[in-house]
Amino acid sequence: MxxxxxxxxxxxxxxxxxxxxxxxxxxxxxxxxxxxxxxxxxxxxxxxxxxxxxxxxxxxxxxxxxxxxxxxxxxxxxxxxxxxxxxxxxxxxxxxxxxxxxxxxxxxxxxxxxxCGDYCAGCGELCSQGLSQPLPVSDVMRYLMYYRAYQDPGLARDCFAGLPGQVRQELARADFSPAEAACPRRLPIGQLMREAVNILA
Ligand code: SF4
The missing domain is CATH 3.20.20.100 (NADP-dependent oxidoreductase domain)
Incomplete structure (x- = not known):
């Protein structure tokens, strides 16, 4: 599958x-x-x-x-x-x-x-490797997909709430520019992570 x-x-x-x-x-x-x-x-x-x-x-x-x-x-x-x-x-x-x-x-x-840039292909190993700390970028992209594409805010918020508090805080302030440079789809990762924190927290 x-x-x-x-x-x-x-x-x-x-x-x-x-x-x-x-x-x-x-x-x-x-x-x-x-x-x-x-x-x-x-x-x-x-x-x-x-x-x-x-x-x-x-x-x-x-x-x-x-x-x-x-x-x-x-x-x-x-x-x-x-x-x-x-x-x-x-x-x-x-x-x-x-x-x-x-x-x-x-x-x-x-x-x-x-x-092309609307879609996250789930290749989290690419965007995560440039970050100074491990952050679940592709998981959070999936939660945003639940919210925006599936229009299921409950599922999106439940999933986001399952992340450790420290991780949720880091998502709002980490520097994602190395991850953005590595993303083959050129997603604005930093902006999307901050949107996720605002929308899903
Ligand atoms: S943000 Fe980009 S590099 Fe990271 S999983 Fe999605 S498509 Fe792949």
């Missing part, structure tokens, strides 16, 4: 890894397929995408599922379905006859490229 979505599927190392697993006969279950992140920026492509998909009878949410499902190397998707609306949308996408066109996929890829 691995994190896989319309953003990560274009990265060369991910493509090679999926192909290697497929060749080795390893079943792959994708999770975090929506590609939500700690930042939610406005994107013209996202608006265009939503309009285009709606005309074709499905939502951008369903399109993101289809982008993963239509790859026969992916055996299944593990999706959180906290309400009946999402359950119905997932079921409709699973049994529907709709398929993404090349143009649909290109739009998803364009959106992924334009909003």
């Amino acid at each position: 691995f994190t896989y979505n319309y953003r990560l599927m274009h990265e060369p190392r991910m493509r090679a890894a999926v192909q290697a697993c497929h060749r080795a006969g390893i079943g792959l279950t994708a999770m975090k397929t929506m590609g939500g992140g700690p930042v939610k920026s406005d994107s013209d492509t996202e608006v265009k995408m939503a309009g285009r998909f709606m005309q074709k009878g499905f939502s951008d949410y369903q399109a993101k599922l289809l982008a993963v499902w239509e790859d026969s190397r992916i055996a299944s998707i593990c999706a959180q379905m906290p309400n009946l609306t999402l359950l119905a949308a997932n079921a409709a996408a699973a049994v529907g006859q709709v398929r993404l066109s090349q143009g649909d996929r290109a739009l998803l890829a364009r959106h992924a490229a334009e909003t």
